[in-house]
Amino acid sequence: MRSNSIRSIRRTELSGAAFEAVILYGLRKTTLEKVGKIAGVSKGVVLHHFKDKTSLLEAVFRRSNLLLSESVVELYRYSQSPYERLWAIIIANFFETIFNHRVCQAWVSLISEVPHSKECQRIQLANDRRIRSNLTHELKNFLPEKDAELAAHHLGVHIDGIWVRAGLRPHPMKSIEAISEMEYAILKLLPCDKTSTAKHFEARNKIESIAEIALGSKAFKEKSLDSQNPKI
Amino acid sequence: MRSNSIRSIRRTELSGAAFEAVILYGLRKTTLEKVGKIAGVSKGVVLHHFKDKTSLLEAVFRRSNLLLSESVVELYRYSQSPYERLWAIIIANFFETIFNHRVCQAWVSLISEVPHSKECQRIQLANDRRIRSNLTHELKNFLPEKDAELAAHHLGVHIDGIWVRAGLRPHPMKSIEAISEMEYAILKLLPCDKTSTAKHFEARNKIESIAEIALGSKAFKEKSLDSQNPKI
DNA sequence: ATTATAAACTTACTTAAGGTAAGTTTGTAG
């Protein structure tokens, strides 16, 4: 059967086009025809592959969240200490490929679907939990369990805060700004003597370099929903 | 001329109705007819007072932000020390009247307008700056200027983070949870010995009591956009 | 009081969007 593969290819193309449309026009002015036009097909094709606009937007939301979690996994592969894994989570969330003005604005638009979509809520909740659990796991190396959970929650909320702010403000936010803000939070939350500060510094640098290769690669960028990151 | 007062009364009624519609149906399913129905008028009346849907939504956004800043002003009036003014800012942002599930969900819906509306960006930016400046001003009493600015920014971002999270998750977030999370952040950010911790505790309690009266009053609730807080 | 007028409101219409249903084409398995 070709159906499975063609269908999934089309759905990928179309959700990518929808993402682009949301960036260009905003959620409210994104129409199926515009989505079709970006993808080079007619409105009918869009509706053939997605039963309605809601499910198309759910697919966009799912994919953009998936990209984020894949980037964490990717950086985890090269991380060899609690310091490095902690920084892998942070940097995966704020590396240029994933975190840029267009994507943040699209995210801000897309989350407006969440309150009225069970599916989006499910995705959002699963994502929160995953990041929180990852953070907690690493922070347990620096803090007692209870404190680690509190700090993980704090960092998780702060990540969302930076994303919203970046999407709401009119000018772009640099990757490095966001990462430095997270560093500030981490240094305030963790008990930091000279040695551990140095280790954080070292870990951040190492993971940032790795991110350039792992997340900046063509292969990874192709997955990106933001066609500003040129594909192929 | 009656025009000014009637027009502004109608605009207030209609933006309130629009807010309610956004809560009930989500931004995408909010139609001018539904807004009219909630306000007890026809679609035509809505379009007579707002030139289009965008400007109606901008009005909603403006009003909901105004409510927030008014609540800060209200609590400031009763605050007599840096501790109390700091807590006034926090509690104004998270008191039940302002911070509840319906309102958070509506906010999450509404901010999707920001990336494509200069007016909303202006409002959002002005609000950010105001809160940040308020926070910085108070924090200077506890920290050197540079640190105060960093901490103020951190707290500002965190406030937004809590708001988004509260709007995205399917179950309500209690006022006290949010405030406690902010307390956690404050205690990590400020140099805290026993005396200052006690003073924070005292200030938080005092302002919380005052908020019950100042923000929980009928007069203040009437301003609220959330008709779940029954008016009159 | 009467009239002029400006704003409030109404109605009928236009255009565009989401969605449906009934078609035609096309690739592939038997």
Place this chain on the structure above:
DNA sequence: CTACAAACTTACCTTAAGTAAGTTTATAAT
């Protein structure tokens, strides 16, 4: 090479946004 299922197309329906041309109504000036 036939049958079938999925891909795509088209024509059409409904509802929403927005417009334009009306009617009503309050009030300010004569």
